[in-house]
Amino acid sequence: MKVKEAMTRDVxxxxxxxxxxxxxxxxxxxxxxxxxxxxxxxxxxxxTDRDIAIRGVAQGKGPDAKVREVMTEDVxxxxxxxxxxxxxxxxxxxxxxxxxxxxxxxxxxxxxxLGDIATTHEGIATAEALNKxxxxxxxxxxxx
Numbered sequence: 001m002k003v004k005e006a007m008t009r010d011v012x013x014x015x016x017x018x019x020x021x022x023x024x025x026x027x028x029x030x031x032x033x034x035x036x037x038x039x040x041x042x043x044x045x046x047x048t049d050r051d052i053a054i055r056g057v058a059q060g061k062g063p064d065a066k067v068r069e070v071m072t073e074d075v076x077x078x079x080x081x082x083x084x085x086x087x088x089x090x091x092x093x094x095x096x097x098x099x100x101x102x103x104x105x106x107x108x109x110x111x112x113x114l115g116d117i118a119t120t121h122e123g124i125a126t127a128e129a130l131n132k133x134x135x136x137x138x139x140x141x142x143x144x
Contacts, residue, residue, distance in 0.1 A: 001084045001120065002080065002081055002082065002083065002084065003079065003081070003112055004101070004110070005084075006120040007101045007109075007110035009110045011108065011111050012030055013037065014035040014038070014047055015038065015039065016044060016045065016066065016071065017067070017068065019066060019067070020052050020070055022067075024063075033048055034049075034098055036075075036100045037067055037068075037071050038108060043075055043077065043100055043108050044071075045073045045075055046075055047070060048072075051070045051071060052070055076094060077099055077102050078090070078101050078102075079102060080101050080102070080103050080110065087117075088114075091114065098111055098112060100112075
């Protein structure tokens with residue numbers, strides 16, 4: 001199965017010049033904890049509710065801080081034509097539950113979560129990825 005068959009296509013994008021309050025409101029309205037950040041049709045980062053809490057509030061930044069001040073700039077992504085099995089393994093290796101999906105022109109076309117995979121693919125791969133993701137540590141710490 002290819003990523004494009006499992007991903008969520010309807011993805012809202014935050015702008016790096018929006019405030020973290022605007023991003024948080026968008027997350028709340030969508031019932032999600034993550035948003036891709038785009039600038040002029042390019043993926044430039046990701047912002048999570050955890051980024052807002054750790055890189056924003058914990059660092060003394062208020063609701064008017066810009067998304068670019070708290071977002072993660074080092075964006076990992078998958079291509080829509082990759083195999084879900086390969087992607088699931090990679091998600092476990094880098095300890096993430098969801099990642100943006102781009103086409104070969106590197107345009108954002110969706111987002112893929114373990115939930116998407118679990119509902120469309122064999123559960124064993126999802127369970128293995130979740131086991132790896134749930135390990136303490138990893139490269140995705142909130143310092144910096």
